[in-house]
Amino acid sequence: MTVDLTQFHDAFFEESFEALDAMEAALLKLDVGSPDAELINTIFRVAHSIKGGSATFGFSEIASFTHSLETLLDELRSGTMPVTVALSDLLLKSVDVMRAMLRAVQAKQPIDSQRVSDLQFDLEVAIAKKGESPAPAPVAAAAAAVLPGASGAQSAPAVDAAACDPSWRIRFHPYRELLARGNDPLRILRELAALGPLAVQADAAMLPALGDVNPQDCYLAWSLELPGTVAEEAIRQVFEWAEGDCDLTIEKVPPEEIAPAQQPAAAAPAPQTPPPAAAAAPMPASPAAAATAPKPEASVSAIGDSGSIRVSVEKIDELMNTVGELVITQAMLSQLGSHFDGPDAEKLRAGLGQLERNMRELQESVMRVRMLPISFVFSRFPRMVRDLAQRLGKQIELKLTGEQTELDKTVLEKIGDPLVHLVRNCIDHGIESPETRVAGGKPAEGTVHLDACHRGGNIAVEVSDDGGGLDKERILAKARSRGLVGPADSLTDTEIHELIFVPGFSTVEKTTDVSGRGVGMDVVRRNVKELGGKIEVKSEPGRGSRFTITLPLTLAIVDGQSVAVGTETYIVPLISIVESMQLKASGVTRLSGRSEVLSFRGDYLPIIRLHELFGVEPRSRALHEGLVVVAEGDGRRVGIFVDDLLGQQQVVIKSLEANYGHIEGVSGATILGDGSVALILDVPGLIRAASMRAAA
Amino acid sequence: MKTRKQQAPAGKRAHEGPAARGPSRRRGAAAPKSRAAGQRPLALTAECTVAEADSLKAALARRLEDAGMVTLDARALLRIDTAALQLLLAFVRDRRSAGRPTEWRGHAPALDAAAAQLGLADLLGLPAAEAGR
Numbered sequence: 049m050t051v052d053l054t055q056f057h058d059a060f061f062e063e064s065f066e067a068l069d070a071m072e073a074a075l076l077k078l079d080v081g082s083p084d085a086e087l088i089n090t091i092f093r094v095a096h097s098i099k100g101g102s103a104t105f106g107f108s109e110i111a112s113f114t115h116s117l118e119t120l121l122d123e124l125r126s127g128t129m130p131v132t133v134a135l136s137d138l139l140l141k142s143v144d145v146m147r148a149m150l151r152a153v154q155a156k157q158p159i160d161s162q163r164v165s166d167l168q169f170d171l172e173v174a175i176a177k178k179g180e181s182p183a184p185a186p187v188a189a190a191a192a193a194v195l196p197g198a199s200g201a202q203s204a205p206a207v208d209a210a211a212c213d214p215s216w217r218i219r220f221h222p223y224r225e226l227l228a229r230g231n232d233p234l235r236i237l238r239e240l241a242a243l244g245p246l247a248v249q250a251d252a253a254m255l256p257a258l259g260d261v262n263p264q265d266c267y268l269a270w271s272l273e274l275p276g277t278v279a280e281e282a283i284r285q286v287f288e289w290a291e292g293d294c295d296l297t298i299e300k301v302p303p304e305e306i307a308p309a310q311q312p313a314a315a316a317p318a319p320q321t322p323p324p325a326a327a328a329a330p331m332p333a334s335p336a337a338a339a340t341a342p343k344p345e346a347s348v349s350a351i352g353d354s355g356s357i358r359v360s361v362e363k364i365d366e367l368m369n370t371v372g373e374l375v376i377t378q379a380m381l382s383q384l385g386s387h388f389d390g391p392d393a394e395k396l397r398a399g400l401g402q403l404e405r406n407m408r409e410l411q412e413s414v415m416r417v418r419m420l421p422i423s424f425v426f427s428r429f430p431r432m433v434r435d436l437a438q439r440l441g442k443q444i445e446l447k448l449t450g451e452q453t454e455l456d457k458t459v460l461e462k463i464g465d466p467l468v469h470l471v472r473n474c475i476d477h478g479i480e481s482p483e484t485r486v487a488g489g490k491p492a493e494g495t496v497h498l499d500a501c502h503r504g505g506n507i508a509v510e511v512s513d514d515g516g517g518l519d520k521e522r523i524l525a526k527a528r529s530r531g532l533v534g535p536a537d538s539l540t541d542t543e544i545h546e547l548i549f550v551p552g553f554s555t556v557e558k559t560t561d562v563s564g565r566g567v568g569m570d571v572v573r574r575n576v577k578e579l580g581g582k583i584e585v586k587s588e589p590g591r592g593s594r595f596t597i598t599l600p601l602t603l604a605i606v607d608g609q610s611v612a613v614g615t616e617t618y619i620v621p622l623i624s625i626v627e628s629m630q631l632k633a634s635g636v637t638r639l640s641g642r643s644e645v646l647s648f649r650g651d652y653l654p655i656i657r658l659h660e661l662f663g664v665e666p667r668s669r670a671l672h673e674g675l676v677v678v679a680e681g682d683g684r685r686v687g688i689f690v691d692d693l694l695g696q697q698q699v700v701i702k703s704l705e706a707n708y709g710h711i712e713g714v715s716g717a718t719i720l721g722d723g724s725v726a727l728i729l730d731v732p733g734l735i736r737a738a739s740m741r742a743a744a
Numbered sequence: 745m746k747t748r749k750q751q752a753p754a755g756k757r758a759h760e761g762p763a764a765r766g767p768s769r770r771r772g773a774a775a776p777k778s779r780a781a782g783q784r785p786l787a788l789t790a791e792c793t794v795a796e797a798d799s800l801k802a803a804l805a806r807r808l809e810d811a812g813m814v815t816l817d818a819r820a821l822l823r824i825d826t827a828a829l830q831l832l833l834a835f836v837r838d839r840r841s842a843g844r845p846t847e848w849r850g851h852a853p854a855l856d857a858a859a860a861q862l863g864l865a866d867l868l869g870l871p872a873a874e875a876g877r
Contacts, residue, residue, distance in 0.1 A: 162860050169857040227794050233826045237861050248863030258808055258834040263797030263827055270863065
């Protein structure tokens, strides 16, 4: 690797990651049976460019892998091989592996060679299957020749994983008859490797001389290590079939304990080789294998330039508050500077102008630290839905909307799991099998829809499906049998729907590994509650169900229109505004009592006078002297009467509840550029408040 | 998902089990591609699994005592499992401890992957493992 090339590495990684995203998206769109040639071309181009790039930069493992992938894709492109579900699965896994390899190389950490070679093997087999002859040989030979890590790096991933986290140490000692019972440690280890970087240490001490080996008996044992982040349940599941045929211990060990144990394995080339006679017999490497690749310098990896760091929310809040104070101080200084006279007054004002610009940037940056589009959570679903649908034999289309809705990172992080639960439920319980759907007069393909939007100062995330809906009878029967509901009680639909949130409640007769263990919905509700939100369910038998999670915005950016009423400034979220207009006195009708309505495109809208609602002295009480902002909330439209429109801006929402208390019609407050506080209007709340006032 | 691997196709050579080409061919002097050591390579079949383990063991046992270089030819290999790897391991190890040389010819991704997965690549002395060092 020359110094000249390394400067392009970042660009290569960036492009490759983007390309892989594109490839994954294209793969998910790829129709089995009748693949779109353009999509295959897109996928092929990605593999090709990554192969070229990685070869140029000397990332030979990636180049080798992508070469195999490219060979396979070429078969697809030329149409000599059909696109099957298994194949697109394989290709998706390849995307994962390539991503992992690129990440590893980027972080200057060892590549998980086992996983790579495993998948590469699968790719070769897929290619070979097509040809029926042992055709993969040339490709395979070339591929394997530049794959120095195939076994050499096997202990490396564990060192890497052990660097910071506790690990699982697994002692797997099969009984002799394990093989004869149809279990193969190879399959078990492969499945373990799929869970995370797996360190393998084989113990062949029990293996007798060849003549004494009973070919059907297993004489080997293994010490394995997996990162502590892997769920124990997942590990145990892998060994499920071998239960009773092996001695198995799974224990978690802290990093300090691992480090010394790992050290020798990493340092000495082949410590496992038991007899010292090892060197006596020459084992010449084949000529092809001489083409070794420069190994990534694992030793200098350390933490390096990883893409992100985790920062506690308190620290960011602190930062945010300080910035808020700074904004006020800066506004004060600007005010002062404008009155300043003297020889240097111009310079002072120029400096203050600069300060103001910098402040704005700082404020925006800090804000952006906390905000992320919900697409970060949504993006995991296409793959999940696809895999689940496949496993359950259902046809499902996933629709995502509102992905750009930004929300607080803490909220974002915590909303992920509940959403996964909901989507799983929709797929497992909601969407019926294609046969049932067709019989019910529905398209065979079910739809799961994920939507996010800002709604009245809240964020609403909806998961809906067009499946069978909640089965009220069954829920009720189950609740009665469990004594949750008395036999004589009659419940409303809403109350019945509420039952699904009861801990341990499940109507499914047979639990699947997908859902049905009854630990889903109550956890979902608890998580949402912890975020200060709520979850509601609407369901129509035969038509599907809709789960709506409403989350408060503790902190979010809102595009707002600032409006003036007297000396006060209010922010109306742009999303609720339909339009703003000047009223003619003739356009307003006064109904009985105090309520006024304006005629708007053949419709009559109630007018809300903000000054009345908030008790502010307006510039003018005459409707034709001010302006009306037509806003929409909860499906209703109103005209909000204000003195003037000031301008549009993005504002940070500060919680009023946290600092003061809840006010109906106000979703929060913000600090304006001049340091004054402006209330942010919550249009649906405003409508409620106004109608209560009118009714009073 | 993983069970898919079990369906790996048997290549053309699947039928020529090691047992099938036993002593008769050894006696026949035709050793087409002899190595420097003058011994013909021991070709592994496409399928090397527990089902073929008995014949594999027999084939290996016949060459165990060969004084010269024994070349294990893995080029045809498409599928291998723990049972077969274990036999190969015993073979390589026994020869090594007796001071008799063994070498590998040809790369079989299946072999490399399986050996690496089971942590046996070094013990088997697979070339990729040594080249990586």
